[in-house]
Amino acid sequence: MTTAPTHERRAEGALTDVTFVPTTEAYPEDSRQAMVTHSLLQAKRLMTRWMRDPFTMLQAIGYPAIMLLMFNAVLGTSVTKATGIPSVYGYAPMIALVGSMFGSMASGMELKMEWKRGLLSRFWVLPVHRASGLISRLISEAVRIMLTTVLIIAVGMLLGFRFGQGPIAGLALMCVPLLMGLGFATMVTALAVNSAKAPLVELLSLVCTLLMFFNSGFVPTAAYPTWLQGFVENQPMSTAIDAMRGLSLGGPVAEPLIKTVLWSVGAIVLFAWPAIRGYRKAAGTPV
Template identity: 70%
Template structure:
């Protein structure tokens, strides 16, 4: 017996369509990506661990480095330590924030949330794009916050406003490339703790870069490694844009490091995300 026969006086109607565009259209991609970006940002603001890693921890670390080492480094090297510490901490905030969001991505995969989104009538690329957009917003806001704390400690844009704007964009470029790496690791290793182990590498990089102490303060055999590791390249470019100094060479090294990371990890991140959304961990 059909439903009409069981309930003859009830007409079967469907609600009017509110979305006339195809889920594969460019307009759907934009609207769905922005909607999911907002969801991620709202979720991160409500996650104490993510807020601690991305905002509170870097800001407190900057104050700690300035109080404990700022005067000593400045007097010992004749270089204001704050101009290396602010760039270093902006990168630390970008990296550890990406690690926290990578762990959140693994939890969403384990809970089946990625699979639920995958079967909804949304653009398939919006999930990955929204994560990168949310990372970009988080990194930029964290950078602005850390620079504001740095201003209270003596950091200034001595090369002008345009150079200062360029300085704010460098952590964004570095952070987006690092976030792509974290995403690739998160969606291609459900059981292996690759994202967690990445935090150990980030900790080592934090203590062996030209923002912690000038490169000349390290042992001679270690100086080439410290000088050319990704964080040092970005820090030196940011130092040049703030207090003055060479910009072209460290900027080119930054572009090579970040561009190389994007070229290497974008495809594994996309492919891994599609597989993670379609299969259980």
């Protein structure tokens, strides 16, 4: 009688020793329960990966905090003397918005890498809810934006930032970067999944850098040339900064907040369908 080689017997033994955990929540793939469960599970995956990625953490948290300290040290005293208003009430909101936007761009580049590596296609053929891929990214983006905002405002409080309009206004202030960040994240996702080769997400960072230096948080609107003041006053970063300044220091809130809502909701409505359609195409066709 012949016997199988040792390595074959070990392989057979290894296969017989494998045990699988029994399924306890067998939701239909297209059910609401599956959408919630799968979205939360994938959001946890994304957040765990971000926590382990030094570049993403530096882009979303470290870089904005350093930028706030740098702006306050270089320009803070001059702007405060020129306007009579502490500059931190403009810089802290501005940097909170910058952190949410640059973090979304880092996430967009990571999404393109997952597309290139075929990871989106692997998830697409698994028995998971089709919408969980995009929903999980919005959930993880919301968590990241809130963490970034809390950190930036905490740094701002060390520099003199205060919630002068009460706790309810302070809570509303923390939600402004979240609202604007979700609109921006929807746009970045749409660009990422519809540009396999073109560096649209990377080029978007140049636009965001220009917006960072042409808004009402960097210097007052009146300090810009007359022909540029209309753009500076109504661009999305300025409206959000003005709303956050009003919710903390005092001043007009309704008009800049309404403009911020229009900018954010408009971005979500405009880019939601391209993001969904592009994600489906990217998941089905690896680069």
